[in-house]
Amino acid sequence: MFESLSERLGGVFDRLTKQGALSADDVKTALREVRVALLEADVSLPVAQQFVKSVEGKATGASVTKSVTPGQQVVKIVHDELIAMLAGEGPADTLKIDNPPAPILMVGLQGSGKTTTTAKLAKRLKDREGKRVLMASLDTNRPAAMEQLQILGTQIGVDTLPIIKGETAVQIAKRAKQQATLGGYDVYMLDTAGRLHIDEVLMDEVQAVRDVANPRETLLVVDGLTGQDAVNVATEFDEKVGVTGVVLTRMDGDGRGGAALSMRAVTGKPIRFVGLGEKMDALETFEAERVAGRILG
Numbered sequence: 001m002f003e004s005l006s007e008r009l010g011g012v013f014d015r016l017t018k019q020g021a022l023s024a025d026d027v028k029t030a031l032r033e034v035r036v037a038l039l040e041a042d043v044s045l046p047v048a049q050q051f052v053k054s055v056e057g058k059a060t061g062a063s064v065t066k067s068v069t070p071g072q073q074v075v076k077i078v079h080d081e082l083i084a085m086l087a088g089e090g091p092a093d094t095l096k097i098d099n100p101p102a103p104i105l106m107v108g109l110q111g112s113g114k115t116t117t118t119a120k121l122a123k124r125l126k127d128r129e130g131k132r133v134l135m136a137s138l139d140t141n142r143p144a145a146m147e148q149l150q151i152l153g154t155q156i157g158v159d160t161l162p163i164i165k166g167e168t169a170v171q172i173a174k175r176a177k178q179q180a181t182l183g184g185y186d187v188y189m190l191d192t193a194g195r196l197h198i199d200e201v202l203m204d205e206v207q208a209v210r211d212v213a214n215p216r217e218t219l220l221v222v223d224g225l226t227g228q229d230a231v232n233v234a235t236e237f238d239e240k241v242g243v244t245g246v247v248l249t250r251m252d253g254d255g256r257g258g259a260a261l262s263m264r265a266v267t268g269k270p271i272r273f274v275g276l277g278e279k280m281d282a283l284e285t286f287e288a289e290r291v292a293g294r295i296l297g
């Protein structure tokens, strides 16, 4: 479907004479291809430009090892730089959930996969870390979404806060906190309401819930196929509610995952997990290497 970066650069360098080191001209030619490859992978333009600039300095004058072609050498430099940019400090999947009950706030737009991810993460914490988790849906506008979380909870064997009609999101958050404390839960997860677009009402509500819950982690769930849009969503949510990590969903799809690089570069927030399907086990720790390979094609 896409021409891989290695193929692109192979073509470029076949036309150039082999030299011991990469000349400034070689690098410039190659980086044009890199930029196109990044844009095709849905990396936003400013981020692609910034990336190319940072690689340019590293690649110019770099010696070409005998065993590889100049094209392969540039791909390696680009690959290493991508990993450096994508990877955060410390293990990405270590959530701050000591001191029970630890609140985790799940935020994001409607349809991003927030409810599914809440349940997947709850299951992961239960199965892998033996945590007792309580989940609560705060989506008072969409009773179906509240029921969906309940159904998933039953399916994975994780408790959900009983639904009481007519409560506000803040009231539900308070009740979740109370029940988590009284019930001896390790973690309680608040699945906030999403909207199709970011608006003030949504942000006000998420802020009010955040103030009540004082979350240990605020995870932003973003559809990994949304590319450029993902950056705007991440920036807005981070400015308004303070995000501690990102979960990229639908990474099982055809997308090249450029959103990951853009979000990381623009917000500096670590990507913690990736969603790889609709099933409850389809959540994996984010691995920079895998996504870098995918962006390069």
Ligand code: GDP
Pocket (backbone or CB within 6 Å): 108, 109, 110, 111, 112, 113, 114, 115, 116, 117, 194, 248, 249, 250, 251, 252, 253, 274, 275, 276, 277, 278, 282
């Ligand atoms: P919400 O509105 O943000 O809560 O979104 P939902 O959790 O209801 O998810 C919307 C749809 O996306 C559902 O059909 C999910 O099964 C699906 N979904 C969620 N995460 C993933 C994922 O990682 N991969 C795929 N293929 N589908 C997903």
